[in-house]
Amino acid sequence: MPSLLNVYNTLSAQVEKFEPLNPPFIGLYLCGPTVYGYPHLGHTRGPIVFDVIHRYLNYLGYKVRFVRNITDVGHLVNDGDEGEDKIAKRAKIEQLEPMEIAQHYTDAYHFCIDRLNVKRPSIEPRASGHIIEQIEMIKIIIENGFAYEANGSVYFDVLKYAKTNDYGKLSGRILEDLLAGAGEARRELEGQEEKKNPNDFALWKKASVEHIMQWPSPWGQGFPGWHIECSAMSAKYLGKTFDIHGGGMDLLFPHHESEIAQSTACNNVNPAKYWIHHNMVTINGQKMAKSLNNGILITELFEGNHPLLEQAYSPMTLKFFILQAHYRGTLDFSNGALKAAEKGLQRLMSAIKTLENLVPAESSSFEVKELKQNIEDALNEDFNTPIALAHLFEAVSWINKINDGNAALTTSDLDFFKAFINTIVFDVLGLIDEQKEMGTNLVDPLMQILISMRNEAKAEKDFKKSDDIRNKLLDAGFEIKDGKEGTTYNFTKK
Numbered sequence: 001m002p003s004l005l006n007v008y009n010t011l012s013a014q015v016e017k018f019e020p021l022n023p024p025f026i027g028l029y030l031c032g033p034t035v036y037g038y039p040h041l042g043h044t045r046g047p048i049v050f051d052v053i054h055r056y057l058n059y060l061g062y063k064v065r066f067v068r069n070i071t072d073v074g075h076l077v078n079d080g081d082e083g084e085d086k087i088a089k090r091a092k093i094e095q096l097e098p099m100e101i102a103q104h105y106t107d108a109y110h111f112c113i114d115r116l117n118v119k120r121p122s123i124e125p126r127a128s129g130h131i132i133e134q135i136e137m138i139k140i141i142i143e144n145g146f147a148y149e150a151n152g153s154v155y156f157d158v159l160k161y162a163k164t165n166d167y168g169k170l171s172g173r174i175l176e177d178l179l180a181g182a183g184e185a186r187r188e189l190e191g192q193e194e195k196k197n198p199n200d201f202a203l204w205k206k207a208s209v210e211h212i213m214q215w216p217s218p219w220g221q222g223f224p225g226w227h228i229e230c231s232a233m234s235a236k237y238l239g240k241t242f243d244i245h246g247g248g249m250d251l252l253f254p255h256h257e258s259e260i261a262q263s264t265a266c267n268n269v270n271p272a273k274y275w276i277h278h279n280m281v282t283i284n285g286q287k288m289a290k291s292l293n294n295g296i297l298i299t300e301l302f303e304g305n306h307p308l309l310e311q312a313y314s315p316m317t318l319k320f321f322i323l324q325a326h327y328r329g330t331l332d333f334s335n336g337a338l339k340a341a342e343k344g345l346q347r348l349m350s351a352i353k354t355l356e357n358l359v360p361a362e363s364s365s366f367e368v369k370e371l372k373q374n375i376e377d378a379l380n381e382d383f384n385t386p387i388a389l390a391h392l393f394e395a396v397s398w399i400n401k402i403n404d405g406n407a408a409l410t411t412s413d414l415d416f417f418k419a420f421i422n423t424i425v426f427d428v429l430g431l432i433d434e435q436k437e438m439g440t441n442l443v444d445p446l447m448q449i450l451i452s453m454r455n456e457a458k459a460e461k462d463f464k465k466s467d468d469i470r471n472k473l474l475d476a477g478f479e480i481k482d483g484k485e486g487t488t489y490n491f492t493k494k
């Protein structure tokens with residue numbers, strides 16, 4: 001199929017025509033979470049951005065194998081080669097097995113990301129389940145002369161690699177600059193003396209007796225370095241070279257630069273053709289940091305349960321808010337911005353309801369196909385969701401005009417219009433009509449139980465109880481009304 005899609009490739013720092021290696025198949029690898037804590041707002045942008053990329057590739061007719069890993073070993077505090085493993089540290093604090101920690105926080109991650117209607121990956125491999133693959137890869141890198149063993153640990157030889165390869169080609173870091181800064185690092189960090197050069201990074205680390213996560217290897221008991229898991233698992237499930245590797249811009253260096261170096265040193269090929277990186281999020285203009293107490297958990301956002309939040313925001317409000325910015329641009333969370341997103345989403349959803357009830361006319365007063373083309377053009381230009389949304393809101397005003405009798409569509413144009421608006425909104429952007437969902441899930445039967453309890457209390461003249469139930473429901477956003485056809489309710493909060 002001819003490709004009309006253009007993507008920004010971090011590797012070339014240019015927008016390139018997207019030409020998959022083996023169409024219609026696409027291999028997509030995304031660095032997943034390190035599961036040692038509850039997910040916060042910063043963890044939502046990657047899954048949402050790559051969900052739209054995944055869904056849009058499907059829309060274009062591609063068959064995508066989407067791999068997103070779970071890091072459950074090897075990611076040390078401060079993202080370096082020294083110090084405690086993040087999972088092991090949490091396991092000690094909570095007095096649980098490391099794998100209990102990994103499972104608990106993987107479940108928490110799934111719970112939050114599922115609510116955002118992000119499609120699960122085709123394969124979700126864990127680092128701890130691929131120790132053998134990582135050891136095999138390290139063995140080949142040593143054989144090829146790009147890594148060395150020192151005191152039970154194995155390090156990647158950055159200087160040796162840089163002699164024949166461009167180390168820094170992804171992140172733009174220049175080796176000379178790294179070397180200049182490395183002297184400082186050598187003085188500050190203990191344990192660096194095993195390395196030939198401070199820029200060398202660990203492929204395998206020797207485990208002390210008390211280290212609670214360790215495996216046997218040709219170099220003794222130990223555990224893998226942080227970067228090697230992604231190289232080993234992407235090669236296993238997508239091949240030595242595949243189409244797209246994604247992640248946040250914070251992973252460019254050292255994580256992704258190291259992945260390229262490892263895969264090239266092992267397989268002699270650059271692992272991914274296109275490298276796609278999303279930008280980070282800030283809160284009220286500031287970076288998220290423990291010291292600022294602005295690390296809002298995803299569940300806190302959904303419940304409105306954080307000092308920085310003026311109200312609760314629904315999963316789709318968050319998703320819509322993230323899609324309003326281009327994925328490479330910065331994104332700042334604030335109550336004002338989220339409230340505006342909530343309003344915009346409501347306008348879109350109510351227009352889609354109106355669309356279902358529009359009546360066709362004899363002739364059409366505007367070009368529906370042009371609207372569809374504009375939305376596709378926007379998404380073809382490096383997945384530009386804000387421009388696609390702007391065209392969707394053009395569609396919203398047409399819907400309202402038709403409803404007011406100020407515009408018209410023929411039966412076939414109206415059918416076309418309905419089909420593509422629904423496809424773009426629900427299948428490609430992955431939004432959900434939350435109010436509609438609300439009516440179809442458990443809320444309605446539960447409300448009927450509460451209403452009958454309240455009406456029984458009323459019949460027994462226990463007005464304190466009946467008023468109490470009504471007021472508590474009102475606080476929760478459900479307004480009860482007594483009418484000719486019995487008691488009904490509506491949801492007042494969005």
Ligand SMILES: [Zn+2]
Pocket residue numbers: 030031032230255
């Ligand atoms: Zn990774």
